[in-house]
Amino acid sequence: MVDAVAGTVIVGGGTAGCVLAARLSADPEHAVCLLEAGPVWSGAAAVPEELRLAGRMPIGPASPWVWRYPVRLADGPVTGDIVRGRVLGGSGAINGGYFVRALATDFAAWARECPEWTFDAALAGYQQIERDLDYGEFPGHGRSGPIPVQRAVDPGPASVEFASAAVQAGFPEIPDLNALPESIPESGLGPVPCNIDAGRRAGTATTYLLPALGRPNLTVRGATLVTRVRFRGTRAVGVDYVRDGRVHSVQADRVVLCAGAVESAALLLRSGVGPPEQLRALGIPVVHPAAVGAWFTDHPEIGVEYRGGAPSAPEAVALEYILCHDDLEIRPYAVAFGSDAAVRRVGVALMRPRSSGELRLVSADPRVPPDLDYRYLAADYDRERLRAGVGLAAELCAAITGTAATPRQPDNSWLRANLGTSQHLSGTCRMGPAGDAGAVVDERCRVHGVRGLTVADLSVAPVPLSRGPQATVVLIAERVAGSLLGIV
Numbered sequence: 001m002v003d004a005v006a007g008t009v010i011v012g013g014g015t016a017g018c019v020l021a022a023r024l025s026a027d028p029e030h031a032v033c034l035l036e037a038g039p040v041w042s043g044a045a046a047v048p049e050e051l052r053l054a055g056r057m058p059i060g061p062a063s064p065w066v067w068r069y070p071v072r073l074a075d076g077p078v079t080g081d082i083v084r085g086r087v088l089g090g091s092g093a094i095n096g097g098y099f100v101r102a103l104a105t106d107f108a109a110w111a112r113e114c115p116e117w118t119f120d121a122a123l124a125g126y127q128q129i130e131r132d133l134d135y136g137e138f139p140g141h142g143r144s145g146p147i148p149v150q151r152a153v154d155p156g157p158a159s160v161e162f163a164s165a166a167v168q169a170g171f172p173e174i175p176d177l178n179a180l181p182e183s184i185p186e187s188g189l190g191p192v193p194c195n196i197d198a199g200r201r202a203g204t205a206t207t208y209l210l211p212a213l214g215r216p217n218l219t220v221r222g223a224t225l226v227t228r229v230r231f232r233g234t235r236a237v238g239v240d241y242v243r244d245g246r247v248h249s250v251q252a253d254r255v256v257l258c259a260g261a262v263e264s265a266a267l268l269l270r271s272g273v274g275p276p277e278q279l280r281a282l283g284i285p286v287v288h289p290a291a292v293g294a295w296f297t298d299h300p301e302i303g304v305e306y307r308g309g310a311p312s313a314p315e316a317v318a319l320e321y322i323l324c325h326d327d328l329e330i331r332p333y334a335v336a337f338g339s340d341a342a343v344r345r346v347g348v349a350l351m352r353p354r355s356s357g358e359l360r361l362v363s364a365d366p367r368v369p370p371d372l373d374y375r376y377l378a379a380d381y382d383r384e385r386l387r388a389g390v391g392l393a394a395e396l397c398a399a400i401t402g403t404a405a406t407p408r409q410p411d412n413s414w415l416r417a418n419l420g421t422s423q424h425l426s427g428t429c430r431m432g433p434a435g436d437a438g439a440v441v442d443e444r445c446r447v448h449g450v451r452g453l454t455v456a457d458l459s460v461a462p463v464p465l466s467r468g469p470q471a472t473v474v475l476i477a478e479r480v481a482g483s484l485l486g487i488v
């Protein structure tokens with residue numbers, strides 16, 4: 001049954017989807033229908049408090065706000081699970097609130113194959129997004145964008161203790177991690193810019209979408225699971241979705257997938273855009289061959305723990321400082337992990353790993369999650385860098401506690417036993433020119449080989465990002481909205 005007709009259908013009201021829906025519907029001539037699998041809210045006042053408080057990440061085993069996926073992190077196998085937000089605002093509604101720009105060197109790598117994605121272009125976008133409450137008046141910053149950005153005013157004792165240890169070890173301070181490139185050394189310690197206002201998480205649901213809800217040309221539907229994109233030939237003409245246990249369709253002039261790096265890829269595959277052999281084995285008719293899911297990247301993270309430091313701050317944001325050291329990010333978590341509040345954790349994340357993962361569909365049934373094979377630690381380089389990072393973190397922890405550093409020399413089995421992920425999965429539908437067999441979307445995020453279909457979320461990032469991805473997801477969404485509206 002076809003139950004609605006809209007100009008643009010947006011699949012997924014997450015970090016990117018809320019931006020797209022708000023920007024496209026600002027044009028009154030443009031009808032927009034946003035379909036979100038999780039709950040949606042009628043206004044900011046209706047958002048549950050546990051989602052608003054920036055000091056909480058509501059992702060525990062009983063959380064009703066997440067998708068949960070089993071994953072293979074490394075061979076062995078080392079298994080685990082990852083989550084993604086399943087609620088208006090998506091992962092940005094449940095995340096750590098760290099809102100940092102990617103580096104100029106990341107955009108240099110990105111622009112090598114995608115010339116529109118230079119750092120200068122990105123900088124203009126980052127400025128447009130932010131209302132920096134600390135550095136808004138400084139060069140390269142914005143002070144009137146929708147997203148408030150600020151650094152911890154009064155960092156907790158554990159954060160301060162780590163920061164002093166890092167400075168004593170000789171690392172320079174970086175007061176503004178979002179400063180222009182010439183002011184950011186390759187190594188140094190800085191307070192984390194966060195998208196937080198008065199202790200409340202300021203994700204794209206509250207800053208972009210909810211203020212736009214009254215527009216007559218914008219429809220937002222929650223509890224709506226999109227199951228596939230419908231094609232006429234190679235033209236996307238709408239989507240199928242399930243709501244209240246019934247299957248519906250919506251026709252559209254254009255479909256924009258903002259379902260995140262796992263679900264946008266899974267939707268494309270289920271709709272017949274992907275590696276032909278994988279699709280045929282599952283009985284899915286091939287619409288267009290594409291390398292969907294063939295490559296992804298994420299930041300492997302390993303925790304170094306210690307006792308005897310300053311107490312954690314229960315209501316703090318997860319991270320108040322980070323120590324950047326070339327391609328490593330050392331994260332002294334301000335909050336306790338696990339039940340023992342006396343145990344402190346320092347995360348060691350590799351930001352430009354050389355190992356890459358693969359996402360494969362294992363069933364055409366939308367209720368079955370795709371297979372996620374991270375292949376972390378596959379590259380010698382990654383193991384060596386993580387070993388160096390763990391060694392550095394252990395030395396800094398030892399300086400805090402006054403005891404010998406542990407682990408002293410982490411071997412491969414220690415790395416494997418302590419392996420985790422930063423949950424920044426990206427690149428399953430990566431951007432690149434039509435001649436690149438690994439590219440799924442073009443520079444404007446239009447899916448190669450079909451018409452009327454765009455992917456606008458973290459799936460499209462073609463290179464590892466040296467910082468957390470949230471700010472760059474908003475940037476991608478803003479740029480795609482501009483291009484769909486014909487502004488850029």
Ligand SMILES: Cc1cc2nc3c(=O)[nH]c(=O)nc-3n(C[C@H](O)[C@H](O)[C@H](O)COP(=O)(O)OP(=O)(O)OC[C@H]3O[C@@H](n4cnc5c(N)ncnc54)[C@H](O)[C@@H]3O)c2cc1C
Pocket residue numbers: 011012013014015016017035036037038057059083084085086087088089090091092094095096097098099100224225226227258259260261263264267422423424425457458459467468469470471473
């Ligand atoms: C626990 C956690 C902590 C993190 N912390 C940080 C951090 O502090 N800083 C940082 O920079 N990054 C962080 N990240 C990463 C960052 O939040 C995400 O990479 C980013 O929000 C992804 O944005 P997105 O728009 O691509 O996807 P999402 O924000 O995940 O949005 C996807 C949306 O699509 C919906 N959806 C999916 N499939 C369907 C379907 N079939 N039908 C309808 N709707 C669908 C989902 O419910 C969701 O709302 C964190 C991630 C996690 C999981």
